[in-house]
Amino acid sequence: SAVISQKPSRDICQRGTSLTIQCQVDSQVTMMFWYRQQPGQSLTLIATANQGSEATYESGFVIDKFPISRPNLTFSTLTVSNLSPEDSSIYLCSGGGTANEQFFGPGTRLTVL
Amino acid sequence: GENVEQHPSTLSVQEGDSAVIKCTYSDSASNYFPWYKQELGKRPQLIIDIRSNVGEKKDQRIAVTLNKTAKHFSLHITETQPEDSAVYFCAASTNFGNEKLTFGTGTRLTIIP
Numbered sequence: 604s605a606v607i608s609q610k611p612s613r614d615i616c617q618r619g620t621s622l623t624i625q626c627q628v629d630s631q632v633t634m635m636f637w638y639r640q641q642p643g644q645s646l647t648l649i650a651t652a653n654q655g656s657e658a659t660y661e662s663g664f665v666i667d668k669f670p671i672s673r674p675n676l677t678f679s680t681l682t683v684s685n686l687s688p689e690d691s692s693i694y695l696c697s698g699g700g701t702a703n704e705q706f707f708g709p710g711t712r713l714t715v716l
Numbered sequence: 717g718e719n720v721e722q723h724p725s726t727l728s729v730q731e732g733d734s735a736v737i738k739c740t741y742s743d744s745a746s747n748y749f750p751w752y753k754q755e756l757g758k759r760p761q762l763i764i765d766i767r768s769n770v771g772e773k774k775d776q777r778i779a780v781t782l783n784k785t786a787k788h789f790s791l792h793i794t795e796t797q798p799e800d801s802a803v804y805f806c807a808a809s810t811n812f813g814n815e816k817l818t819f820g821t822g823t824r825l826t827i828i829p
Contacts, residue, residue: 604762636816645805646760646819661816695759697817704750705817707759 605630605698609708616686616715623682624711626696631676634699637669639692640710646695652679686715718743720808722820730828735796737823739806740788746808749782749789750817754803763804764791767812793825801827 606629616622626635635652650671651659658671673679683690691714697705719742729735741749750765766773766780766789773780777796782789793800803824807817 634814634816645821646817648816648818651816699814704762704765706762707752709759 604704605632605706607696607698607706607708609696609711611711612709613712614714616713618687618715620686621682621684622686622711622713623680624694624696626679626681626698626708628677628698632698633676634705635673635679636697636705637671637679637681638695638697638707640695641692649681649694652681652696683713686713688715691715718746718808718810718818720806720818720820722806722823724823725821726824726826728826728828729796731796731798733796735791735793735800735825735827737791737804737806737825738788739790739808739820740786741808741818742787743808743810744787745810748809748812749780750807750809751780751791752805752807754805754822756802760805796827798827798829801825 608627610625637649638646640646648661649664652671652673654673668684670682693710693712695710696708722739747768751763752760753763754760764775764778764780766782777794779792803822805822806820809815809817
């Protein structure tokens with residue numbers, strides 16, 4: 604199974620600022636995804652991070668608010684821009700395994716004051 | 717797009733009894749159905765998955781069944797133990813998992829000692 608790490612594990616940010624989250628996979632994966640999980644809720648897909656091209660965003664999520672980079676097959680970043688308290692959540696990345704299973708990073712807990 | 721419904725939202729069972737969680741999906745093109753277990757403050761962990769070319773899969777005390785005609789799949793946990801207490805999420809995907817996952821709303825399972 605793929606081992607996925609995320610940085611930072613948590614952060615407290617002021618409104619109006621931005622936070623960039625890094626996701627590193629220990630092996631090359633075809634697919635990488637970014638999810639948001641509100642407390643006590645399910646996982647909501649933000650976007651698919653495409654290597655070498657623009658990310659594919661889900662309804663309700665836009666590039667200006669959630670710019671994503673994926674420079675290679677093992678690394679991706681998600682930026683949450685112009686933060687507001689409503690952005691307080693856990694952000695998780697996932698990567699596709701060798702048999703197409705998806706494994707998750709440990710998550711980044713964001714609190715916006 | 718795909719819609720995944722999950723029931724029940726909470727489930728309490730006596731230790732040693734069985735637990736069953738059910739999910740239905742809407743997209744007949746879905747052909748990959750993983751189940752994730754998420755303990756408090758942890759990442760979702762893949763516990764079992766099934767592809768549409770089989771009707772049942774077992775791994776020790778855990779089994780998943782799939783009914784493609786009815787578009788539903790279920791997680792069965794036998795001989796439950798306290799460490800089975802967690803939130804369980806079902807999900808569905810097309811292309812045998814090489815696409816985004818759509819998650820159910822989750823089931824909070826509590827094992828009563």
